[in-house]
Amino acid sequence: MNDKAQLYTLEGLMAAVLITLTVLAVAQSSVVIIPQTDNFLEVQMKQKINDALVILDVTPDTTMEYNLTECVASWNTSTEASYGKDQLLALDKQLAIMLPDLMYNVEFAYVENSSVVVKNTVFNGAPTENSITANRLVALSNATVNSYGGTWMIPDDELKVIEVRLTAWHV
């Protein structure tokens, strides 16, 4: 048996240490967990903002001052919101009570001359990449608009359909 010092042990030791260090480094950097939990967060947020729109739509007068139809009907159609200038303060305040830890924008989409027009009505910033949008339709007739003091021009024999788009993202 050769009793001169050999390099084999050192090689084995180095290999073992190298492998173990690599595995530990990869496992600590938590790359593994992200895809699944990210999706679930999106599901939660989408459900919550949809809930907010539904509640605004079905709430009886006794619970909240303004419901969704009233907010949409009373919007001044010639104004559009930009940063710092909201056009629907009542809607903004109520959404802030219901969604306290999210930032959101609201847009109205409606049809004019066979094309879809989108207008900003509540603007709180530019949405980030992982923002989620929820939609709700509101149908207005001329009588409804007049009773809430809005400026929509609707012929007497038609209904105007407006889609309220709420885009929300985490701060």
Place this chain on the structure above:
Amino acid sequence: MDDRGQVAFDFLLGMGLFLVAFIFTMQFVPGLFISDSTDETGIAFTAYRTATVLSEDPGWWDDSTKKGTDWEDHLSSSTRIGLAVDTIPKTRLTDTINLLSMDKSLKFMQLDEDTVVTKLGLYDNINGKHIRYGYNISINQDGNPILLNDTLFVRGEVNTDSVDVFKIERLALMETGTFVEYDAHSIYSNGTADTTEISINGSQKGKMVIDISNFTTTSPNSSFENISMDGTLLNVSTDYVVYLKNSSNGFENYSSPIMSNNTLRLEIYPMVFGNSGLVEIEFDNVTFVAGPAVEYTASKEPFYELAQMMVKVWK
């Protein structure tokens, strides 16, 4: 070349050390992936499904002859448990989701653990045996469970282990009591002109909210004084709360004076009284026409408040 057929001793040592590290890695790395993917998504979806069924489904019961959505009256043949109000019970449509009914919620709080776990599916089926998940279902307002009639709506344990907890939060309108809106010209005083009386036929479940508007004020500093129930003076802030709406800002905490176009809201917390009660509301510098006491239950509606439903599930 050494032809005795032996391997050098420290070659063995080095190779052995290397093999130990390698086999450990092979066994450790798959464990990282498995426990993070399958179990988590299973529980996450149980939480989502439970929150959805509770807040959007009015529930269902079915015995072989009849069926319907009022499972709270037919507990033994209930198939699904849900808390949403069924707005038109004769049709089987629920278009208005997120409106929660007080009767169903109170019944839900009274169910036993077995029924809740089985009917809501809060368990895992492993080889035919049911392994219960830990859960916590609550409806909160400002972070604390809401008070419904006389029970706090919270069910389940608090998680103490360091396992991953999955939670879902839904917004809902919870029915917390009844509501009537009066015009001050159509409620009457029975005796002193600045006191009005409302009679209540039977104990009411939940809060009682009374809105009065269109006052007849006799001076610019009219104010609200107090409420008595059957002769005993009620305590402000423990028995009732007063709000005033004096502009389009909505209801704010009460402060005098009351203008004739303001609306006063009295929220009387749930209380038990006998077959009927008489509420006397006293004002200062406000007059009411003389007449008999109006009946509360004749025009009452359900009163809803915004609340958050939180469902937490863990293994």
Place this chain on the structure above:
Amino acid sequence: MARIIENDQGQWILLSGLVVAIALVFLVTLMNNATVTGYHSSNNALEFPKDDIRDLVSQSRDATSQAVHIAHQINQSSNQTIPDITTSIIEDFSRQTSLLYASHGQTVAISVSNITTNNSTSAFGDIVWLNISYNDGNTFYSSEPEIVEVSV
């Protein structure tokens, strides 16, 4: 040291290299599988458009009831029949709704298949039969007929 450099047979090294490579391939496949499973199973909840369908049906019912009320009002001062006016309002509603839903990738069609008006003062009022259909590429929903009872 000299012995190591001379030893050029290299069976062990090749063998262990092969084993390590195969093990790495296996691990990478496992990791990809886990990612894909997580993505698909959590995408299920996002994919099924339960809120869209529910919103479509409930808004169609609401708009139909508004349309019937408007039709009764217009009928008192013009000679169009109530079913005609109601059908034309609902067609216009369907046109706008399809355009709005198409702008985020879903096809929607609402049409009227029958209307009965009730002149006597019974509890029902008018009954409208609607056909509603919805398709977003993954899910197809149709409600034919959707019966809406409007009491005027």
